Amino acid sequence: MIKNIIFDFGDVFINLDKEATYKELAKLGVTEISEEMIQQYYQYEMGLISTDNFVSFFHDKFNISKKDLIRSWNAILLDFPKHRLSFLKELATSNRYRLFLLSNTNDLHISWIQNDWGKELYDEFKNCFEKFYLSHEINLRKPNTNIFEFVLQKNDLQPSETFFIDDTKENTEAAKQLGIHVWNNCPKTEDVVNLLTKEAFN
Incomplete structure (x- = not known):
């Protein structure tokens, strides 16, 4: 029972629109998702790195504004x-x-x-x-x-x-x-x- x-x-x-974040990131020039990026995501999802550190990782790596990154990240949510x-x-x-x-x-x-x-x-x-x-x-x-x-x-x-x-x-x-x-x-x-x-x- x-x-x-x-x-x-x-x-x-x-x-959810699970492809939306990838599409939005592609518009910003991020077309390849590396293993390093995936591991950052897993770490963030487990609360092992802060939001600031997570956003800064992508900002520093791709020189994209933090506002655009956050908007792209949340595009999955409907x-x-x-x-x-x-x-x-x-x-x-x-x-x-x-x-x-x-x-x-x-x-x-x-x-x-x-x-x-x-x-x-x-x-x-x-x-x-x-x-x-x-x-x-x-x-x-x-x-x-x-x-x-x-x-x-x-x-x-x-x-x-x-x-x-x-x-x-x-x-x-x-x-x-x-x-x-x-x-x-x-x-x-x-x-x-x-x-x-x-x-x-x-």
């Missing part, structure tokens, strides 16, 4: 369909499941979301969850299995009683290795509001 649900954030609740919030609030109110958010994210993205949504909506969303885990705050990131082990251990969750939804296959595969039930959703054709129709819940 499923007792716990762990949700990803991007392309589960908020819509809208938050309100029917998903309604679904989440109903699920939280039902008290049938313990709800958790587990997101690979960073300070710039969360700051943009908080400003775009406003404090009231952001708090309304966040308060639906028992725990709200952001990678840059807990210094861990998916698909590393230690982030799932962290959530399980911190909250005394049994993998066999836990369901995880994420749009990235390598993330759901990592959780599955630990015995967690998973749904690797396709954002273009599937919606989190149909979660309870999944076999694990029936």
Whole structure:
């Protein structure tokens, strides 16, 4: 029986355009993504370097204005369909499941979301969850299995009683290795509001 649900954030609740940042950076002359750049991103996503250091790395390397870099970085973030919030609030109110958010994210993205949504909506969303885990705050990131082990251990969750939804296959595969039930959703054709129709819940 499923007792716990762990949700990803991007392309589960908020819509993303995952190519947008690459396209915007290309307009600024950054057409190749090096391993060094990827590692900076991973470090930033785990909160191991500051926003200033992250932005300065790209500014110094490519001589691009910090304002343009931040705008390009946040281009990935789109809208938050309100029917998903309604679904989440109903699920939280039902008290049938313990709800958790587990997101690979960073300070710039969360700051943009908080400003775009406003404090009231952001708090309304966040308060639906028992725990709200952001990678840059807990210094861990998916698909590393230690982030799932962290959530399980911190909250005394049994993998066999836990369901995880994420749009990235390598993330759901990592959780599955630990015995967690998973749904690797396709954002273009599937919606989190149909979660309870999944076999694990029936």
